[in-house]
Amino acid sequence: MLFAALISCISCAQVQAVDLARNGEALVPIISDGSEGIEAAVADLKSYLDAATGGEFALLGPDDAHEGPAIYVGPTHYLPRETDATRSRWMLSQIVQIQTRDGSLYITGGGVDGSVFAVYAFLEDLCGFRFFHPGELGTHVPELPDLSFNELAVRQVPSFVYRRMWPSAQIPDRRMYREWETWMRRGRQGGPSMAMGHNLFRIVPPELYPEHPEFFPEFAGVRLDARGGAQWQPELTAPGVIERAAEQAIAAFEADPNRHSFSLSMNDSDGWSESPEALAEDPPEFRGVQDRGKARRMIVFANAVAERTAARFPDRYLMFYAYKSTLEPPSEPMVHPNVIPAIAHWGIAGDSFHPIVAPENISPANALFRRAIDGWDRIAGPLVAREYWTAPYADPLLKAGITPILFEDIPHYYQHGFIGCNSEANIDWGNLALNHYVAARLMWNVECTATDLLDDYFSTYYGRAAEPMRQY
Incomplete structure (x- = not known):
């Protein structure tokens, strides 16, 4: 024990x-x-x-x-x-x-x-x-x-600077959220609050369109009026967009001396500008493609913002999701030391039911994800994992079966120099309590072994019913 x-x-x-x-x-x-x-x-x-x-x-x-x-x-x-x-x-x-x-x-x-x-x-x-x-x-x-x-x-010393699972489903009973936060504290989850959520629509709100149409994406020579509800991303090459992002990040850091980071993450959609300036930022094979190849734009944009913020705040960071269209990294440029990509195990590179290291013939999605990790590792400093270990996007009973995968994937992130793990979660303790517990313990100490942790869990939690529950 x-x-x-x-x-x-x-x-x-x-x-x-x-x-x-x-x-x-x-x-x-x-x-x-x-x-x-x-x-x-x-x-x-x-x-x-x-x-x-x-x-x-x-x-x-x-x-x-x-x-x-x-x-x-x-x-x-x-x-x-x-x-x-x-x-x-x-x-x-x-x-x-x-x-x-x-x-x-x-x-x-x-x-x-x-x-x-x-x-x-x-x-x-x-x-x-x-x-x-x-x-x-x-x-x-x-x-x-x-x-x-x-x-x-x-x-x-915790294995990761940042360790957080958070409920992404809308739960009407706020008491359940308070209980979750208490359990997180007792499970030694936490660390600095890393800001990485979708945020470009706040940096460039659609209401700015009449005054600054150049802040919005161009399609067929026409700037999109984002007030109409269409999918969109800001024109990241526009100097005014870069300045707005830097000003907002600096204001956030000034307001809170303990703030770790400011998010530059894309809106949760496509709608990337097809202006000549924007397309020039993409690798040639992805020009004109909306759902892939946009990571280079994000790097160039984030680097430009970081040049304006890092001089005043050398130990604060800018973060963005490497997610969907921004998942696959280019070979250049290098990511600014004060920029942290959060790599999302999702979409075409998301397979929660096999280990990240599964062979390509078993999990093509995870093979793509591994290549993405390796690519980001070559051009960036610190990285954060954006995960969906117990997220409410699959039957919780199916998700209950991924416990052995956690013992492979969380150490995999640690071995590749990731400084944090952020995972969406489902408040379903009946099916997912073991996964929540194992993930929390591994994020604190990746050297926990499956034998010790699972033996202790089943014997302590279930007592005489330990063996049949473990088999179940």
Whole structure:
């Protein structure tokens, strides 16, 4: 079992124990450093430790007087390492650190996010809690009337900077969304909010047509009036479009110092301009084709915007979907270091029912997707995966069968240098709870093995019914 293996490893260092509970009695308080953003995690820590031990842990703030051992929580207790200097602030803020020092337990991280994730790393990896899905049924609370640890020096760095599954179906019950967000936090999903959604229609709203028809696509020498509802993309070669995108990105970065990125993603349609200037940006074999070969336009456009934003904001990024007509990368130009393509496993290159590495005779779509990944890897720096692991575009019972594929595809992204995974999801816990759980664990740590993770899931969640449920 994962829990047993972790405890065995921790017990190797035989030093003075840190006692948290004995015979159902809490022995130490929980002391929060008061950092904004850790409140829900600290409340969970108390609630779950109370439930597991049978005791009641006092919850104190930074100004409350206390002498003696305690459980200290929050980023102010983080002890930096030399290697931290090599990490981006987006990753550093998520590093988990759990240590025993001077008879106390410190649950901390490189930032607020890291401290929140440290709470759940402690509960899951060191105490044996499980957060399989929202609600009491999906939460495993172990019985721990006696809880103590020998020396702890746990440090976790997530495999991906960005890890998010999000419900794409319209659910009328907002409570389900709140439960989803809570489960995501407990599953250590998160990271900086990467902006990559369809956005060109906001950068160039159709209402600008009367004043700036040159911002809109040209067909047969005529500029399209986008107010009519036709499919369209802006004229990306127009200097005014580039300037508008740069101005909006700069304004967004100025308004939020913690904003990671600004989206330049295409509208969710075709309608690419056929002006001479636009066609000149396409590879020759794709000129005049609407549904393929438009990635070069996006790169040239995004690079031009990045030249205007990166000087002021060197650690902020512009993102766009490599999706449908922009999926297949050209051989040049190189992508600006501050531009991140999000490669969509969709359409002619989308096959969720076979691994990405499946041979071409088994999955022609995934063979095309592999070539796209390799091509983007040659011309771009960081990449993000845009996935549909549990998205509501197929029968959830069919999607339930892709669990083994996750153990291949998520490490595949990691091995190719992807810094994030973004997947549409379906709030269907009956059929898809296992996929959601496995994806969350692998995005945090791609070294999780199928044997360990699945053995733990079925034995802990189903108990005596583990074997028949696993076969099912």
